[in-house]
Amino acid sequence: MQIPMKKYHIVFEKLNQFNKHIKSIYSHDQLFVITDENVFSHYENKVKKALSDFNVSFTVIPPGEKSKAFDMYLHVISDLIAKGLKREHMIVALGGGVVGDLAGFVAASIYRGVPFIQIPTTLLSMVDSSIGGKTGIDLPEGKNLVGAFYSPKIVLIDMDFLQTLSPREYRNGIAEVIKAGLIGNPTLYAQVRRPIELNSMHLKAAINVKKALVDSDPFDKKERMFLNFGHTFGHAIEKHFNYERFKHGEAISYGMIIAIEIGNKLNITPASLYDEVKGTLSSWQLISDPVMTKDRFVTDILTDKKNTADGFHFILLEAIGKPVIKILQKDDIL
Numbered sequence: 001m002q003i004p005m006k007k008y009h010i011v012f013e014k015l016n017q018f019n020k021h022i023k024s025i026y027s028h029d030q031l032f033v034i035t036d037e038n039v040f041s042h043y044e045n046k047v048k049k050a051l052s053d054f055n056v057s058f059t060v061i062p063p064g065e066k067s068k069a070f071d072m073y074l075h076v077i078s079d080l081i082a083k084g085l086k087r088e089h090m091i092v093a094l095g096g097g098v099v100g101d102l103a104g105f106v107a108a109s110i111y112r113g114v115p116f117i118q119i120p121t122t123l124l125s126m127v128d129s130s131i132g133g134k135t136g137i138d139l140p141e142g143k144n145l146v147g148a149f150y151s152p153k154i155v156l157i158d159m160d161f162l163q164t165l166s167p168r169e170y171r172n173g174i175a176e177v178i179k180a181g182l183i184g185n186p187t188l189y190a191q192v193r194r195p196i197e198l199n200s201m202h203l204k205a206a207i208n209v210k211k212a213l214v215d216s217d218p219f220d221k222k223e224r225m226f227l228n229f230g231h232t233f234g235h236a237i238e239k240h241f242n243y244e245r246f247k248h249g250e251a252i253s254y255g256m257i258i259a260i261e262i263g264n265k266l267n268i269t270p271a272s273l274y275d276e277v278k279g280t281l282s283s284w285q286l287i288s289d290p291v292m293t294k295d296r297f298v299t300d301i302l303t304d305k306k307n308t309a310d311g312f313h314f315i316l317l318e319a320i321g322k323p324v325i326k327i328l329q330k331d332d333i334l
């Protein structure tokens, strides 16, 4: 039996309105914000002012994926206990995917779970990582190997946070918006196929693609796998270059191109989609020529333990908005 995930709200609102939303779901006066140094330096004062009805404490971690680690998890937990966190108190994850994943896992596990709120500050976290209830940390053996499904009480999104985001970080999030369009919303895809300034409608459309798949498959056994479009090769590419050369959005952009290349080879994906999607990803500067092809990473994929048992699940496109799960064997991708 599966336990349905609790539903929660994703609210688009200005930061100065966050007070009232938090009050509507939380009756204590202390908030324990977890954030990283960059976000803290940009937003400490604004957040304190916006949440002035609360007594706000900050736990600040160094930025970057290296913070999604067990020692940082322990550090944050000790800091929260030292600051007086009790089980009924609220944790606030203020930041990108790193902060969200780590703070979410802290919230899921400290005192066997305290409530938490997500305030995503990167485009990637607004459209992707803050939605769906996955939290966790990395181990030396690999990424996201320890974690929990644990949903926030509310996700509060103010797109003004994006004004201070670097262009490369911004584009990193666009890759997931394009992916959402490709797997679940052809209209969204058509709107973002050339660079434009995104508005809340685009973000909501991308979030809805993810939410619909997550709600129908909260524990990631079936439909949710569509979200992995571009991610099999994307993850292999990130890892191949030690997570240094490519950001997640860039790696999955190449991964999407490779998934289309394989779909073309198996006569599942129309040939014209290759140039179409390549044009989109190039115009957003997510990929550049010469585009990497599957051959360079096939060995990484085939030697990845989780992929070899009975072939591996691979997401291909029959058309824009029509993903399919295929179990592929070695020969299918060679």
Ligand code: ADP
Pocket (backbone or CB within 6 Å): 036, 037, 038, 039, 042, 063, 064, 065, 095, 096, 097, 098, 099, 121, 122, 123, 124, 125, 129, 161, 162, 163, 164, 165, 166, 169, 172
């Ligand atoms: P993601 O997984 O969402 O890409 P990270 O948590 O790794 O995000 O954040 C990416 C980088 O952007 C980090 O260096 C982080 O400190 C920085 N960052 C996050 N939000 C903002 C913001 N609103 N303005 C400026 N920098 C930010």
Ligand code: ZN
Pocket (backbone or CB within 6 Å): 128, 176, 231, 248, 252
């Ligand atoms: Zn992704």
